[in-house]
Amino acid sequence: MWLIDSSIGRKLIMSITGVFLVLFLLFHSLMNIVVIISPEGYNMICEFLGANWYAMIATSILAAGFVIHILYALFLTFQNMRARGAVKYALKKNQKEVEWTSQNMFILGTIVFGFLALHLYNFWFKMQFVELSGHGDVSKAADGAYWVSQLFSSWIYCLIYIVWLSALWLHLTHGVWSALQSLGLNNKTWLPRVKTISNIISTIVILMFMSIPIYYLLGFGSGI
Amino acid sequence: MAKKKETTEVEETKIDARIPEGPLAEKWSNYKDHQKLVNPSNKRRLDIIVVGTGLAGASAAASMAEMGFNVLNFCIQDSPRRAHSIAAQGGINAAKNYPNDGDSVYRLFYDTIKGGDYRAREANVYRLAEVSNGIIDQCVAQGVPFAREYGGLLDNRSFGGAQVSRTFYAKGQTGQQLLLGAYSALSRQIGKGAVKLYSRYEMLDVVIIEGRARGIIARNLVTGKVERFFAHAVVVGSGGYGNTFFLSTNAMASNGSAAIQMYKKGAYFANPAYAQIHPTCIPVHGEFQSKLTLMSESLRNDGRIWVPKKKEDAEAIRAGKKKATDLSEDERDYYLERRYPAFGNLVPRDVASRAAKERCDAGFGVGNTGLAVYLDFSEAINRLGESVIRARYGNLFQMYEKIVDDNPYRTPMMIYPAIHYCMGGIWVDYELQTSVKGLFCIGEANFSDHGANRLGASALMQGLADGYFILPYTIQNYLADQIQVPRLSTDLPEFDEAEKAVNDKIKKLMSIQGKKSVDSIHRELGLIMWDFVGMGRNKAGLEHALEKIKEVRKEFWSNVYIPGKEVDLNNELEKALRLADFIEIGELMARDALMREESCGGHFREEYQTPEGEALRNDEDFSFASCWKFKGEGEEPELLKEALEYEFIHRQQRNYKS
Amino acid sequence: MEKNINVTLKIWRQVGPKEKGKFETYKLDNVSTDSSFLEMMDVLNERLISERKVPIAFDHDCREGICGMCSLYINGHxxxxxxxxxxxxxxxxxxKDGQTIVIEPWRSAAFPIIRDLMVDRGAFDKIIQAGGYVSINTGGVPDANSIPISKVDADEAMDAASCIGCGACAAACKNSSAMLFVAAKVSQLALLPQGKVEAAHRAKAMVAKMDELGFGNCTNTGACEAECPKNVSISHIARLNREFLSAKFKD
Structure with missing residues (x-):
């Protein structure tokens, strides 16, 4: 199967899952921003994305996307380490054109993944999971705004999220254009343009996410 | 062969180039129409060894494998793509007449003969011009990215020694692109198993069985093991011997050892004195220098060569008190334009080189050594703009800047002649077969086609002509009679003997354990060659050189030190084996130059020049190719002559003035 | 201006592919700043020979930047x-005067060390043998001008074709990926009508061979382009991806 056997096939999988996850993030961040504008509206979205069949299918696909992306990342990283050989360079420097993020995607990905577990515990576990399993406080399962204000009332959590989102931002600045490059959607003229567009997309997504902890950190969200 | 001492007189040994009958333009077609061919099922049973993977070797190996022969291909580098053909910059000639400027096969033939100062074989050169167009077609079909016009058709530029634009090019990397084309064709055959590649192998002898070349002895350069290989025919395309001079534009590993091995097994070494000094190289700058870098001749299309008019200015520049840009137009001597108004800066290489030497010897040279002249682009930059010049020569300018640390867009380049190419080489007949049956020699390694001087962009043409279009035909005329010969065992006594001789030589070298490194002795040889067998030669100097070379040989065989082990990777041993042969070649060059009492092309004897300082040929006495025959170690070689008869061209003194 | 400097060299020495290697330190005085790096190495080797020691093995040939034979990882690059x-x-x-220079061989599982600073780059040849050519025999080809090729395409093909096969891309890549090398050849031939005919087969065959030989996966770090002595652009890698993916989807 060439999607497993060939390096470009594997990269195709990384790119497609990556692009899919970016689209998810875009959707997620658009949704989140609502909590600032209208907590009621936000809760309507939470209700809509509860334990419904369509939301469940979407969640499953999303989870599969994550799992495949992570498994392939492990697979590729392992192969790449083996290709590098047993003896490492004693001295290795990078030219300034080489982005730091591009060399550390696996580390950034691991950080993102670690915080993701925390994030799932704080939200998904208390919301969709409660609805599904019936355990816990079902009345608050769709009250996203409550959980958001609850969590971000702690400035530590605000900071944790800001750090996490920064790592995600770095991951995306390389990831987005890299996915397009791996899909072959690039050429000499478009290379710098694709990079710029990717940076803009990742920055918008992350700023939308980050506006929430910042909003709470600055005390605007305390009223809820 | 070498063991048989022949006592016949010089005049009696007739050298027959086996040129086909008929009018010049029909010789090659006649030959092809009547030559013997080998049928496909027999081709599979015939092995051919090809030594070298440059333009000639790679194209020959690939073409013969495509035909169905079983090919064994050897190269000393780690990959066939490293052969020094890759370094050719400027371009490749062909008589396509795409620019509609009056070119034709005849004109390319004529220019090549004239450029070679009427010392080449007419029939060979005509054939070369004839097949030149096919080379361009072949390379384009392989995906060689030649430069193109906006209309999508191929672009041409002009080169020295021609009044038409017939040079096809790929930026300043034409040799690279052509070699990679041949390398890709070769790689395709290696992938198919039709060619077996032996990289990091060096040929150390040719094996002769019953008077025919039947294999080689080669050393695996990684393990140091000496191995034997059989073939029905052996083809050598090992390049030129310019490194005899130590400093040359050749690659570090380029050598003349295969030529000497063939010579010692009975192949004649022809015209060794004809070595080309390229006019546009970066000048020597220090004693640590390991090689010289060529700046493409194409630079002379837009660059103007000059030195100061006044000696005081030249002295001030040498002392660092003045800069080139300080001198006004009136204070500059564009000596090529002055001496050769018709061709100007585009005179042939030998003429341009000698003119530079003449100016420097007269005290007008620049640079801190005084051994340099200016190559100035300011006029072209003003006329065409820097961006045009950058597009044409950007990579060359960058190369110059990296080496010299000077920006040629602002200040003129400094250049000086350097040894670049050897027109001389192993004698071959019309079929590219040496005087040993079954032993063929192609590309720069043979002596054919360029006479006493090679025109720019003709080396690539000759290498590929030999490899793609000539040898694959002519070798069949030989192999057709060999189809009954089985694959012989490499345990035959001839193989034993050849391998033993090689091992003995290696043991002898390793056992000397003297005080001098190989390179230090090579440098001594190089200095003797440059001073006495270089651009200006004379009787006394050449006789002196012969004496000095004897001393170098003695020093080498008694005082060289080679570290490391015999059967192991050992770079110093490799270099020593090559140097042993460079010493032989140096002596042959000096001997040939001394014998040839005339000036022609790259061979300039100071005693024989016109009052204006131009080369003075002597067609009466020296209209022949000198073929040196090995007579045994320590014996003087015998001179045989292949008379050059000009049936179709009327010889005249070369004139690039009007 | 020319001057002389003193340098300390930390050079990797290793007898063979299986043996363990280590750094040796050499001090070299009065090195002319006008000399090339390899001439400096020559001077060091001459000294080692005069001290009756075994000189350092390193690959080099044309010494004008085109044959691709020289390698060396110098001070991290x-x-x-x-x-x-x-x-x-x-x-x-x-x-600079007094500087320490660290010299290592290309390091990659696909480039085993032969000795000291010399490595085996035969893998690159094998990749070309798998498909880096146009399948035509000598003779019988059309006239060179029979197919016009746009100057833009010809120039871009030339940019890709300027690859010298030195291996710096795979040596610099943190994944030891040979994608820039493969892409240069695939892209050159895909851009030209002569090579376009079998572009799909070529891309598949060369990538399969590259993977088989143990090179890593490209993660678009761009280190290859940044270190490429001929400045081959990673946009060719995008073209390779395109060629490969479209070939696979067509199957």
Whole structure:
């Protein structure tokens, strides 16, 4: 199967899952921003994305996307380490054109993944999971705004999220254009343009996410 | 062969180039129409060894494998793509007449003969011009990215020694692109198993069985093991011997050892004195220098060569008190334009080189050594703009800047002649077969086609002509009679003997354990060659050189030190084996130059020049190719002559003035 | 201006592919800043020979930046710290008096060490043998001008074709990926009508061979382009991806 056997096939999988996850993030961040504008509206979205069949299918696909992306990342990283050989360079420097993020995607990905577990515990576990399993406080399962204000009332959590989102931002600045490059959607003229567009997309997504902890950190969200 | 001492007189040994009958333009077609061919099922049973993977070797190996022969291909580098053909910059000639400027096969033939100062074989050169167009077609079909016009058709530029634009090019990397084309064709055959590649192998002898070349002895350069290989025919395309001079534009590993091995097994070494000094190289700058870098001749299309008019200015520049840009137009001597108004800066290489030497010897040279002249682009930059010049020569300018640390867009380049190419080489007949049956020699390694001087962009043409279009035909005329010969065992006594001789030589070298490194002795040889067998030669100097070379040989065989082990990777041993042969070649060059009492092309004897300082040929006495025959170690070689008869061209003194 | 400097060299020495290697330190005085890096190495080797020691093995040949034979990882960079050149074109004026220079071989599982600084890059040849050509025999080809090719395409093909096969891309890549090398050839031939005919087969065959030989996966770090002595662009990698993916989807 060439999607497993060939390096470009594997990269195709990384790119497609990556692009899919970016689209998810875009959707997620658009949704989140609502909590600032209208907590009621936000809760309507939470209700809509509860334990419904369509939301469940979407969640499953999303989870599969994550799992495949992570498994392939492990697979590729392992192969790449083996290709590098047993003896490492004693001295290795990078030219300034080489982005730091591009060399550390696996580390950034691991950080993102670690915080993701925390994030799932704080939200998904208390919301969709409660609805599904019936355990816990079902009345608050769709009250996203409550959980958001609850969590971000702690400035530590605000900071944790800001750090996490920064790592995600770095991951995306390389990831987005890299996915397009791996899909072959690039050429000499478009290379710098694709990079710029990717940076803009990742920055918008992350700023939308980050506006929430910042909003709470600055005390605007305390009223809820 | 070498063991048989022949006592016949010089005049009696007739050298027959086996040129086909008929009018010049029909010789090659006649030959092809009547030559013997080998049928496909027999081709599979015939092995051919090809030594070298440059333009000639790679194209020959690939073409013969495509035909169905079983090919064994050897190269000393780690990959066939490293052969020094890759370094050719400027371009490749062909008589396509795409620019509609009056070119034709005849004109390319004529220019090549004239450029070679009427010392080449007419029939060979005509054939070369004839097949030149096919080379361009072949390379384009392989995906060689030649430069193109906006209309999508191929672009041409002009080169020295021609009044038409017939040079096809790929930026300043034409040799690279052509070699990679041949390398890709070769790689395709290696992938198919039709060619077996032996990289990091060096040929150390040719094996002769019953008077025919039947294999080689080669050393695996990684393990140091000496191995034997059989073939029905052996083809050598090992390049030129310019490194005899130590400093040359050749690659570090380029050598003349295969030529000497063939010579010692009975192949004649022809015209060794004809070595080309390229006019546009970066000048020597220090004693640590390991090689010289060529700046493409194409630079002379837009660059103007000059030195100061006044000696005081030249002295001030040498002392660092003045800069080139300080001198006004009136204070500059564009000596090529002055001496050769018709061709100007585009005179042939030998003429341009000698003119530079003449100016420097007269005290007008620049640079801190005084051994340099200016190559100035300011006029072209003003006329065409820097961006045009950058597009044409950007990579060359960058190369110059990296080496010299000077920006040629602002200040003129400094250049000086350097040894670049050897027109001389192993004698071959019309079929590219040496005087040993079954032993063929192609590309720069043979002596054919360029006479006493090679025109720019003709080396690539000759290498590929030999490899793609000539040898694959002519070798069949030989192999057709060999189809009954089985694959012989490499345990035959001839193989034993050849391998033993090689091992003995290696043991002898390793056992000397003297005080001098190989390179230090090579440098001594190089200095003797440059001073006495270089651009200006004379009787006394050449006789002196012969004496000095004897001393170098003695020093080498008694005082060289080679570290490391015999059967192991050992770079110093490799270099020593090559140097042993460079010493032989140096002596042959000096001997040939001394014998040839005339000036022609790259061979300039100071005693024989016109009052204006131009080369003075002597067609009466020296209209022949000198073929040196090995007579045994320590014996003087015998001179045989292949008379050059000009049936179709009327010889005249070369004139690039009007 | 020319001057002389003193340098300390930390050079990797290793007898064979299986043996363990280590750094040796050499001090070299009075090195002319006008000499090339390899000339400096020559001087060191001459000294070692005069001391009856075994000289350092390193690959080199044309010494004008085109044959691709020279390698060396110098102070953390393939072909040294200076840009757009090979090791043989690197000059000592790029180093300071008293500087320590670390010299290592190309390191990659696909480039086993032969000795000291010499590595086996035969893998690159094998990739070309798998498909880096146009399948035509000698003779019987159409006239060179029978198919016009746009100057833009020809120039871009030339940019890709300027690859010298030195291996700096795979040596510099943290994944030891050979994608830039493969892409240069695939892209050159895909851009030209002569090579377009079998472009799909070529891309598949060359990538399969590259993977088989143990090179890593490209993660678009761009280190290859940044270190490439011929400045081959990673946009060719995008074209390779395109060629490969479209070939696979067509199957």
């Amino acid at each position: 393939p072909h040294g710290p200076d840009g757009e050149i090979t090791t043989c074109q690197l000059h000592m004026r790029n180093f």
